[in-house]
Amino acid sequence: MDRDVVITSPDHVLIGGAVSLREVFDASYRRLVVQLFGVVGNYGEAEDIVQESFVRAAAAGGRFLRVDNHEAWLRTVAINIHRSRWRKWRNGTKAHDRLGQRAEPVELVEHVDVVRALRALPDDLREVVALHYLADLPLREIAESLSLKEGTVKSRLSRARQMLSVTLAEGVKDDE
Numbered sequence: 001m002d003r004d005v006v007i008t009s010p011d012h013v014l015i016g017g018a019v020s021l022r023e024v025f026d027a028s029y030r031r032l033v034v035q036l037f038g039v040v041g042n043y044g045e046a047e048d049i050v051q052e053s054f055v056r057a058a059a060a061g062g063r064f065l066r067v068d069n070h071e072a073w074l075r076t077v078a079i080n081i082h083r084s085r086w087r088k089w090r091n092g093t094k095a096h097d098r099l100g101q102r103a104e105p106v107e108l109v110e111h112v113d114v115v116r117a118l119r120a121l122p123d124d125l126r127e128v129v130a131l132h133y134l135a136d137l138p139l140r141e142i143a144e145s146l147s148l149k150e151g152t153v154k155s156r157l158s159r160a161r162q163m164l165s166v167t168l169a170e171g172v173k174d175d176e
Contacts, residue, residue, distance in 0.1 A: 021058055028071040029054075031135070036078050038130030041119040049085075053078040075135065076145050079127065086123065117167040125160035128153050 029050060036046035053074045057064045067073040118126055131142045132153075139157075143150045 021054070021064075024057070024070045024074075025054055028074060032071065032074055032078060035075060035130055035135040036082065038118060038134040039079060039123075039127050040082055041115065041126075045082075049078045049081045050074070052081055072141065072145065075131075079145065083123075113168060117164050120167050121160055121163055125156050125163065128156045129160045129164075132157055 032050045032053070033043070033046050036049050037043050040046045040049065056077055057070070057074060064070065064073065118129065121129065127146060128142055131137045131145065132139070137145070139150050139153050142148075143153045146153070
């Protein structure tokens with residue numbers, strides 16, 4: 001941890017004397033959880049990931065202080081944590097499959113048609129939808145956060161909207 005991080009109490013971490021991690025937490029936590037819920041599709045997992053990103057911010061100390069947009073930094077870290085967890089899960093599932101053992105499917109409770117439709121999207125499309133519509137980020141920031149070109153973000157949003165419209169239309173037909 002950098003020397004300019006001062007812990008004055010368990011919930012009050014000053015970074016360089018200028019920014020309180022608690023203030024950043026209070027201002028950003030709920031928005032980040034909602035945004036990550038859109039990416040992950042599981043509220044508890046979204047909370048865990050956002051909390052871990054704050055732990056990493058505290059550990060980063062002065063590096064965290066020097067970023068222009070604390071919330072964007074936390075969001076990028078959170079998305080990277082999700083990607084890492086997903087890769088580990090996928091690789092573990094493949095290993096079980098190779099050994100002839102099937103991994104048990106994760107049961108997710110479907111509360112809303114939109115959440116179900118978002119979950120049906122491939123990860124790369126779900127990420128841009130969540131960042132654009134839930135985080136209300138402009139295309140340029142999404143491209144920077146995901147290390148993509150702006151045109152790729154536009155293309156993914158277009159494909160995602162098309163897939164969502166089909167999935168949601170099918171859901172309405174099933175209800176009738």
